[in-house]
Amino acid sequence: MKDIIILGPPGSGKGTQAKKLAQKLSMFYFGTGDLLRDEKQNNTPIGKEFQEILEKREGGLVPDEFINKFVKEKLQIIDLHKNIIFDGFPRTLSQAEMLEIFFKKQKRDYIVLNLEVNEENIILRLATRRICSNCGKIYYRPDELGKISCDVCQGKLVHRQEDTPEVIKKRIKIYNQQTLPLIDFYKEKNKIININGNLSIEEVDKEIREEIDESN
Numbered sequence: 001m002k003d004i005i006i007l008g009p010p011g012s013g014k015g016t017q018a019k020k021l022a023q024k025l026s027m028f029y030f031g032t033g034d035l036l037r038d039e040k041q042n043n044t045p046i047g048k049e050f051q052e053i054l055e056k057r058e059g060g061l062v063p064d065e066f067i068n069k070f071v072k073e074k075l076q077i078i079d080l081h082k083n084i085i086f087d088g089f090p091r092t093l094s095q096a097e098m099l100e101i102f103f104k105k106q107k108r109d110y111i112v113l114n115l116e117v118n119e120e121n122i123i124l125r126l127a128t129r130r131i132c133s134n135c136g137k138i139y140y141r142p143d144e145l146g147k148i149s150c151d152v153c154q155g156k157l158v159h160r161q162e163d164t165p166e167v168i169k170k171r172i173k174i175y176n177q178q179t180l181p182l183i184d185f186y187k188e189k190n191k192i193i194n195i196n197g198n199l200s201i202e203e204v205d206k207e208i209r210e211e212i213d214e215s216n
Contacts, residue, residue, distance in 0.1 A: 001025065001216060003108050004085040005099075005191075007182060008115030010162075010171045011122040011129075012197045013204060016138055017115070018087035020205055021212075028078055032067070032088035034136055035074060046070060054161070064094040071095075075102060091179050096186075111215050112186045113208060115197035119172060126168045130157035 004021065008014045015031060022029035039047030053062050071089055078084070090096040103110060128141045134155025139147065142157055149156060162171065186192045193211045197204055 001027075001083045003083050003103070003110035004212075005090070005110060005112045005186075006085060006087050006115065007112060007179070007186075008197055009117055009122055009175045009179075010168065011125040012115040012117040013125075013201065014087050014115060015136075016201060017113075017204060017208060018085050021208065022085050024209075025212075026082065028082040028084045030074070030078070030084050030086045030089070032071065032086075034087075036062075036070070037136075064092055067091075068095060068098045071098070072102075080106060090182060093181055093185060096182055110191065111193055111212070112191045113211070114183060114186075114192055114194050115204070116194055117197040121198055122172060123165070123168055126163045127165055129159075129163060131160055132156070133158045 004018075004027070006014045006018050015033070018031065019029055021027060036047070036050045040051050041047070049066070050062070053066065067089065086099070090099050102108075125140060128143070130139045130142050131137070132139070132150035132153065132155040135150060135153045137150055137152055139150075139157055142148070147157065161167070183192060193215065195204060195207055195211065199207070
């Protein structure tokens with residue numbers, strides 16, 4: 001097995017697919033967004049700083065200096081005997097270069113799954129999704145079913161501040177400007193595997209599993 005980096009625009013289903021893979025393949029799920037939201041919920045110093053950044057940037061990417069420091073610290077305390085799946089990191093070339101240093105130092109190999117989703121689907125998914133405030137499970141269009149709480153833990157379903165229409169458009173623009181160059185970065189290293197993220201969750205999962213089996 002190899003470590004996995006999962007890339008894709010906001011609303012591409014990265015988190016959903018990464019968590020499914022982590023569970024099925026007994027990998028360590030390194031969800032940068034989830035880890036930072038935990039810090040914010042626990043009102044830690046780094047969590048407070050993260051909240052301030054979110055309020056000021058309104059959907060913009062968190063500064064590389066902040067993220068790289070945070071990820072380095074987390075990588076020092078996780079179980080490196082397990083394969084890792086990275087969700088939400090890296091998002092810039094600076095972050096990718098930092099992660100390359102980690103891979104080389106630890107002598108770890110990896111692949112990059114790139115979920116490709118068109119903009120229309122991105123906007124629809126993000127505008128209608130809700131997140132469990134307790135466990136983080138994602139629900140798409142729960143309002144249509146009258147669902148207001150999580151099936152898993154009964155936590156309240158909330159609409160995240162970064163999923164408003166105005167912020168969504170800004171996030172897509174930022175992704176195209178800053179994160180898409182990662183595709184070329186990993187293409188040059190022959191690490192990229194493109195996945196059709198417009199499909200259903202089950203179909204995307206099936207395609208990912210087939211590609212992973214082939215790459216190993």
